[in-house]
Amino acid sequence: MLAPRVASNPYFDFDDFGSSLFTLFQIVSQEGWTDVSFAAQSIVGKGMQPKDLIAQGNAMFFVVFNLLATVFVLTLFISVFMRNYTEQTGVAFLTAEQRSWLELRKLLRHISPSKSSYRDTEKAWKKWCHKRAIEKRGKWYQAITAVLVLHLLLLVAEFRSEPRWWSETRTFVFLFFILIYVSNMAVRITGLGWTRFRRSSWDLYSLVTVSGAFVATMALLTTTNRPNDTYTQLHKFFLVAIVLLLIPRNDALDQLFKTAAASLTVIGNLLATWLVFFLVFAIAMTQAFSLTRFGGEASSNINFRSVPKALILLFRMSLGEGWNKIMEDYADIEPPLCVEQDKFFDSDCGSKAWARFLFVSWNIVSMYIFVNLFVSLIYESFSYVYQRSSGVAVVDRDEIRRFKEAWRSVDPAGTGFISKESFPRLLGELSGVFQMRIYEPEDSVHRILDDVRDDAQTSRHMSIGTSGAKGDIDIGKLNRRLALLDVDNIRERRRRFKIFFGEVLASADPDKGIAFADVLMILAHYNIINDSKSLKLEEFLRRRARLQRVDEEIRRKVVQGFFDTLYWTRKFKKHMERKRASRMSEVPELAIPDILPKQDNTARHTNTL
Structure with missing residues (x-):
């Protein structure tokens, strides 16, 4: 093949405006711009052979162009694109509280109730396993976390030219760690039960990775004299996969993955x-x-x-x-x-x-x-x-876990529904950010009675007949203690509690009862967010109309209760009047028992003959 002996440019050049513009377009994508820069630095002159780095000053053009076109213009393009995207979705017009509520609502909707894994009649060792499985701050949990950290450090300690004894030592240490992971899975499966264990994606992931690591480690140890590259790669793959189990043990990373699942x-x-x-x-x-x-x-x-x-x-x-x-x-x-x-x-x-x-x-x-x-x-x-500065940041893993534990106390089967009669008991079990009470814990009846009891009276032995309701209470202390109560605040909380209670009952299903998700979402409206700041206009108007219906229902029940009270009061009075009249009209009679004389044995014998 014949080829002409002429100089030719590479696939890029600046010989005309179109070629220059197309070459700069390629540079903006950050692909091949260094080749163009070194080619420009090799320019000697027209009709002359290029020479490496003969004109290094030409590189300044590409540095400045990269700063202007790539760092600034392209970043502005991305910013404008993101702005337009958020405007199309409507997120750009939301406040920080509204965006936080949207994300929090997605997370709350993905929470489901937990089923009780054991009954009170179970054996003590199963209860021990259950306690270790559900504790997130206990010694067992922290010990497994420490083993995972050591596992990560041992992976980092691998290097290319390591001696054989160090490789074998690391393999046996990894086998020891894997046995610890196996025991942890056994504890979790025993304590939680297989049905609840498999509902967690991380538990299923640990089952696969730990089992794979155990099989790969045993296969690697059995072929120590003749190492197999396949077993070695599988062993390393599963060991690295186990490190990901550190993610659910960190609150920030766990929140990140839950948000990903919700999105x-x-x-x-x-x-x-x-x-x-x-x-x-x-x-x-x-x-x-x-x-x-x-x-x-x-x-x-x-x-x-x-x-x-x-x-x-x-x-x-x-x-x-x-x-x-x-x-x-x-x-x-x-x-x-x-x-x-x-x-x-x-x-x-x-x-x-x-x-x-x-x-x-x-x-x-x-x-x-x-x-x-x-x-x-x-x-x-x-x-x-x-966004940890927002008020919704108080909903962390511990708060969700406490709410699920409270729900499990009234719904041990984990159906997600409870009866209306069980709802007051659920409110008594709630704590933390989801608790809904009228009085503060220090203003409860037991705390007030403990504060006003007379120590001299309580230390003295009193019989049941003489120890009345006021026998051991200092009335003066009681009055002073009651004067410290914030009456206006209590009245406001009582009003909110009535509306909350009525809203929950109104949202209950006629057949199934009160739903887990409904209680969680309604509690978020009362204890976590401010409806006027966190809700969009349409959602705020719908909720306002719903609360008005709930308020009307409460007022209707108050009126109904008033007339019911009048009805039963009059009926009770008529019953008492009839009872009193019957007592006055009846003639008292004295019941005289029949007395028969005792016959002697002789007369009885004669009559018999």
Whole structure:
């Protein structure tokens, strides 16, 4: 093959305005800009051979352009895109309290009641396992966390040229740790029961990883004399996978994963739309370049010969990896480097027009639009996790756990519903941020009586008949103690409690009863958020109308109770009057018992004869 002895530029140049603009567009994507910079630094003069680093001052142009175009302009583009996205979804017009409530509501809806894992008749060892399984701050929990940290440090201690004795020691230490993990799983399965154990994704993950690590470790130890690379890689894979069990033991990371689970629907919709574009462009690339011969960047795996390989290559180019070089491969394949025929199926040449259009379009659609859409969605979904200054930050894992424990006391089967009669008992079990009471704990009847009791009277032995309700209470202390109560605050809390109680009863299902999710959401409205600040206008108006109906129902019951009281009072008075009249009209009679004389034995014997 004959080739002319002429100098040629690489796939980029600044020979005209169009070429310069297209080269700068590629630089903005941060792909190949260093090659362009070094090529510019090698310019000696017109018609002269390039020389490395002869004109280093030319590099300043690319540094300044990167700062302006990439750092500032591209960042502004992302910011504007995120702003427009949040405006389209309506999040941009929400306050910080409203956004926090949206995220908190998603988290609360994913909480489900727990089923009691044992009965009071169970054996003591099963109760011990149950206690260790549900405790999140106990010694057993902290010991397993410490073992996981040591596990991580032991993984970090691996190096390339380590001696054989150190590798074997690490393997046996890992086996000891794995046995501890197995015992922890046995405790959790015994204490929680298999039904409740499998409901936790992290418990199922630990079951798979720990079991895999145990099998891989035993297989590795049995082949110590003839190491198998497959067993070694599996062993390392499962050991690294176990480290992820540290995530649910950290509140921030656990909150992050729960938020991700609550946002899976929105993220899945975006990924599905992105996948549609992947398929469309993969089919277009395959139709245009499936017969094109390979260039310098193409290979048996990097090509558009089939749709699956096209999808993989498009995913790589979505991150900007070598997209411009691959584009030039399919744009510059021209005769005499290929066979060009009139029929499409007889030609293996590329197409500069189609290469420019398809590759640039995919770069804009995927790298600039969908990637930034994904970033915007992630920011919107996970911003709540780090908003610790908001009032909703008080809802942490401990508060949720206390509420579930209180619910389990009235719903041990974990059905998610309780009867209306059991609801007052649930309110008595609530504590922390979800408690709903009229009086403060220090203002309870028992605390007040303890404060006003007369020590001299209580220390003296008193009989049941003489120790009345006022026998051991100092009336003066009682009056002074009652004067300390904040009456206005108590009246306001009583009013809120009545509305809350009425709203819960109004939301109850006629057949199933009061739902777990309804109680949790209603408690959040009363104890965590401020409706006027956290709710959107439509939601606020709906809730206001609902509370008005609840208030009307309460007032109707008050009126109904008033008339019921009048009715039963009059009925009771009539009953007492009739009872009193019957006593006055009846003549008292004295019941005289029948007295029979005792017959002697002689007369009885005579009569018998």
